[in-house]
Amino acid sequence: MRGLGPFLHDAWRLALPFFRSEERWAARGLLAAIVTINLVLVAINVQFSYWNRAFYDALAAKDLVSFWELLLLWRNNETGFMPGFCGLAAVFILLSIYRTYLSQWLRINWRRWMTERLLSDWLSDRAYWRIALSGDTSGYGTDNPDQRIADDLRDFADETLSLALGLLSSLVTLFSFITILWTLSGPLRLLGLDIPGYMVWVCLLYAAAGTALSHLIGRPLAALNFRQQRVEADFRFGLARMRENLEGIALYGGEAQERATAQSRFAAVIANFRQIMDRTKLLNAFTAGFDQIAVIFPLIVAAPRYFAGEIALGAMMQTTGAFRSVENSMAYFVHAYSSIAAWRATVERLAAFNRAIHAARTTPPVISHTTSSSSDFTLRGLSLTLPDGRILLDNQNLTFAAGAWFALAGRSGTGKSTLLRAMAGLWPFGSGGIIHPTGTCMFLPQRPYFPLGTLRHALCYPGATAAHSDDAIRGALRACGLGHLEPALDHEGSWAQRLSGGEQQRLAIARALLAQPDWLFLDEATASLDPESEAELYALLRVRLPSATIVSIAHRPTVAALHDHRITLEDSRIAASP
Numbered sequence: 001m002r003g004l005g006p007f008l009h010d011a012w013r014l015a016l017p018f019f020r021s022e023e024r025w026a027a028r029g030l031l032a033a034i035v036t037i038n039l040v041l042v043a044i045n046v047q048f049s050y051w052n053r054a055f056y057d058a059l060a061a062k063d064l065v066s067f068w069e070l071l072l073l074w075r076n077n078e079t080g081f082m083p084g085f086c087g088l089a090a091v092f093i094l095l096s097i098y099r100t101y102l103s104q105w106l107r108i109n110w111r112r113w114m115t116e117r118l119l120s121d122w123l124s125d126r127a128y129w130r131i132a133l134s135g136d137t138s139g140y141g142t143d144n145p146d147q148r149i150a151d152d153l154r155d156f157a158d159e160t161l162s163l164a165l166g167l168l169s170s171l172v173t174l175f176s177f178i179t180i181l182w183t184l185s186g187p188l189r190l191l192g193l194d195i196p197g198y199m200v201w202v203c204l205l206y207a208a209a210g211t212a213l214s215h216l217i218g219r220p221l222a223a224l225n226f227r228q229q230r231v232e233a234d235f236r237f238g239l240a241r242m243r244e245n246l247e248g249i250a251l252y253g254g255e256a257q258e259r260a261t262a263q264s265r266f267a268a269v270i271a272n273f274r275q276i277m278d279r280t281k282l283l284n285a286f287t288a289g290f291d292q293i294a295v296i297f298p299l300i301v302a303a304p305r306y307f308a309g310e311i312a313l314g315a316m317m318q319t320t321g322a323f324r325s326v327e328n329s330m331a332y333f334v335h336a337y338s339s340i341a342a343w344r345a346t347v348e349r350l351a352a353f354n355r356a357i358h359a360a361r362t363t364p365p366v367i368s369h370t371t372s373s374s375s376d377f378t379l380r381g382l383s384l385t386l387p388d389g390r391i392l393l394d395n396q397n398l399t400f401a402a403g404a405w406f407a408l409a410g411r412s413g414t415g416k417s418t419l420l421r422a423m424a425g426l427w428p429f430g431s432g433g434i435i436h437p438t439g440t441c442m443f444l445p446q447r448p449y450f451p452l453g454t455l456r457h458a459l460c461y462p463g464a465t466a467a468h469s470d471d472a473i474r475g476a477l478r479a480c481g482l483g484h485l486e487p488a489l490d491h492e493g494s495w496a497q498r499l500s501g502g503e504q505q506r507l508a509i510a511r512a513l514l515a516q517p518d519w520l521f522l523d524e525a526t527a528s529l530d531p532e533s534e535a536e537l538y539a540l541l542r543v544r545l546p547s548a549t550i551v552s553i554a555h556r557p558t559v560a561a562l563h564d565h566r567i568t569l570e571d572s573r574i575a576a577s578p
Contacts, residue, residue, distance in 0.1 A: 007344060007347060010347055010351035011347045011351075013351070013354075014114075014156065014347060014351065014354070015160055017117070018110050018113050018114065021113060023109065023113060026109070027106065027109065030102055030109070031106060033102055034165065035165070035168065037095050037098060037099045038169050038172070039172060040095055041092065041096065041099070041169075042172045042173050043176070044088055044091060045173065045176075045325070046176050046177065047083065049177070049180060049318055049321050049322060049325070050318070051070065052314070052317050052318055053314035053315060053317065053318035054066070054070055054082055054314060055070050055071075055085075056317045056318075057313065057314035058070060058314075060313040060314065069084065070084055070085065071084060071086070072084050072085075072086055073086075074087070103161060103162075106161060110161070111153055114156070115153050118149055118153065118353075118354075118357075121354075121357050121361070122145060122149070122357055124361065125360070126425070127357045127360040128145070130363075130428060131145075131356050131360050133387065133427075143230060143233065144230070144234065146233075146237075147229065147232075147236070148349055148350060151229070151233075152346050152350050153350070155343075155346045156346050159339060159342065159346060160343065162339070163336060163339060163343055166332065166336060170328070170330075170332040173325050173328070173329045174326060176325075177326050177329070178200060178326050181199055181319065181322040181323055181326050182196075182197035182200050183197075184199075184311070184315060185198055185200065185319060199301055199302065199323055202301055203298075203327050203330060204330060206294070206297065206327060206330075207326075207327055207330030207331040207334070208330070210331045210334045211333050213286060214286065214287070214333060214334040214337045215333070217279070217286055218283045218337040220275075221276065221280070221283070221338060221341035221342075222340075222341040222348075223345075224276045225276065225341050225342045225344075225345035226349065228269070228272050228273060228276060229346070231268040232269055234265055234268070235265040235268075235269050238262055238265050242258055244496070244497075280338065283338065287334060287337075290331070290334060291335075294324060294327055297323075298319065298320040298324060298327075299320050301323070302316050302319045302320055302323070303316075365425075365428055366429070366430060367422060367427070367428070367430050367431060367432060367433065367434060368432070368433040369425050369433070370433065370435050370436065371437075371438060372435050372436070372437070374437060375402035375403075375437050375438070375439070376400060376401050376402055376435075377399070377400040377423065377434075377435070377519065377549070378397075378398070378399045378434070378435040379396060379397055379398040379399070379423075379432070379433075379434055380397060380432055380433040381395050381396075381431070381433065382395070382398075382422070382432035382433070382434065383396070383430045383431045383432050384415055384418050384419065384422055384427065384429065384430040386429065387429055391572050392414065392419075392569075392572060393430070393569070393573070393574065394572040395432065396432075396573060396574045398567070398574050400551060401549075402437065402518075403549055404564045405549070405551075405552075405563040405564045405565070406549075406550070406552070406563055406564070406566075407552050407553075407554050407559065407560040407562075407566050407567065408420075408551065408552065408553045408554070408567050408568075408569065409553075409554065409555070409560055409567070409569070410568050410569035410570055414569040414570060415569055415572075416523075416553045416569055417553060419569070420521050420523055420551070423521070424443050424521070437518070437519070439517075439518025439519055440515075441517055441518070441521065442511075442512055442520050442521070443521045443523070444509070444512065444521065444522045444525035445523050446505075446524040447504070448504045448505060448508040448511075448525075450495045450496040450499075452492075453492060454490050454491060454492050455488050455489050455491060456473060456489045456490055458495050459489075459510055459514070460473065461511065463514070468514050472514060473489065473514065474489070476510040476511075476513045477489075477510055479510070479513060480506040480507065480509050480510040480537065480540070481506055481533070482503065482507060482510065500528075501528035502528045502529050504528070505525055505527075505528050506529070506533075506537070508525055509526075509541070512541070512545070513540075513545070516545065516548075517545075519548065519550075519551070520541070520549070521550075521551045521552075522550065522552040523553045524553050524554065526538075526559070534558065534559055534562075535558070535562065550563070
């Protein structure tokens with residue numbers, strides 16, 4: 001965990017942008033309304049303090065008229081107008097309702113704005129991909145981005161507003177009641193000295209001791225909460241990964257291994273939570289004792305003046321009430337320590353994630369990418385390495401002429417897929433330059449991606465469904481041998497599980513037919529099909545994309561034979577042959 005100064009700086013940098021954004025006036029207006037309501041509620045509590053004094057004085061005097069006036073209506077006495085309990089309570093309840101409502105309104109707006117911004121930053125400049133390649137084995141800044149966007153942003157908006165408003169209310173309550181307590185407590189003679197407002201000093205010492213002990217006991221909670229968020233997310237991610245790979249697990253018969261892995265991850269959740277339980281038990285034991293002592297402590301401190309006849313019962317009750325209010329305000333961190341620890345863990349995770357995104361977006365690429373008016377794809381002195389430094393390509397030059405078909409061959413691990421990633425602008429490790437043509441490019445991986453939604457949406461991805469006519473969409477399905485899926489075009493489902501590997505790859509080819517790219521790159525995009533079906537789809541591409549340049553990674557000689565040129569990667573070099 002970072003120090004207090006850097007942590008507060010991170011919290012400030014996370015919170016401030018929303019109130020300076022294009023929505024700043026609405027955000028500031030809501031915050032101002034909530035703060036105003038909080039201040040009014042504190043003022044009502046101050047009024048309740050004086051009401052308690054008058055009410056208990058009426059009880060002590062057995063004044064039935066004053067009793068009912070103070071309870072139901074109002075009363076005019078020597079101190080002025082005193083509203084009745086019912087009126088004060090009605091206003092308090094109404095304001096409490098709207099404080100909660102407006103707070104929820106601000107929280108959801110804040111969360112929405114932060115979610116949109118963080119999603120945009122994460123997806124811009126392919127930061128998500130660079131972070132995934134960063135090799136951050138600790139996961140401190142990059143693990144489980146779904147949790148940071150979905151859960152941490154929600155918790156940050158909720159906890160920041162709750163803690164900030166709680167602190168504000170405590171400060172206002174402190175300054176409102178400390179004057180009352182100072183006036184009512186009177187002097188205390190100690191060692192020949194008169195100590196004015198002695199209950200204020202007693203309250204200060206009591207709260208300071210409680211805060212120090214709470215920090216000592218609860219300090220480990222911040223780190224434990226940070227780790228809990230991580231192990232919970234790891235466990236959830238493992239279950240989601242199992243759901244996405246049900247067929248593979250079933251075919252391998254890997255249920256026992258998956259169960260062991262899931263149980264191991266869950267054991268980490270339980271072990272860390274038990275540490276939180278143990279530490280929280282200690283903190284709650286201290287807090288409960290602190291609160292219980294605080295109930296009787298002001299009565300004990302004020303009792304000598306009451307029994308000496310220096311103050312009436314109502315004044316004594318007002319004194320103890322003011323003491324509790326001041327003590328609660330001074331001991332704010334005692335009561336909020338668990339929440340502060342959880343909030344700090346949330347801030348640390350979000351700040352680390354933001355730093356990782358910023359680094360990914362601002363680190364200049366070592367491999368230069370330029371666009372020229374040429375119709376060719378050109379590699380100039382290109383070197384590619386793995387994150388561990390192992391060289392895949394060393395200072396190679398190559399030109400992919402527009403309109404031709406190229407087959408990339410070579411043993412596994414020689415860098416064929418990495419070369420395609422570099423040409424797509426996805427690979428940051430290496431040097432040299434890549435000159436891009438002006439035409440459109442499309443890359444088809446071996447395992448197609450299927451977004452959530454209908455089959456029509458999956459087929460048109462990444463374009464919009466409105467960009468293609470229904471006849472074009474159905475025609476592409478039929479051309480790729482998927483005519484049987486036409487009735488399900490507008491059905492939602494988990495298509496990655498419902499379609500076989502061959503059907504998924506056929507659908508990816510259908511996407512290419514709809515997109516009509518100038519350059520089409522296939523990373524073993526037909527490997528799940530039989531040789532005859534592969535040949536049929538490549539023949540289809542010849543007909544439907546006659547002017548497109550196609551670059552294919554192919555291990556099968558039958559696929560390589562369908563291309564005009566063969567490019568072999570071996571020993572970090574490229575060898576081209578017709």
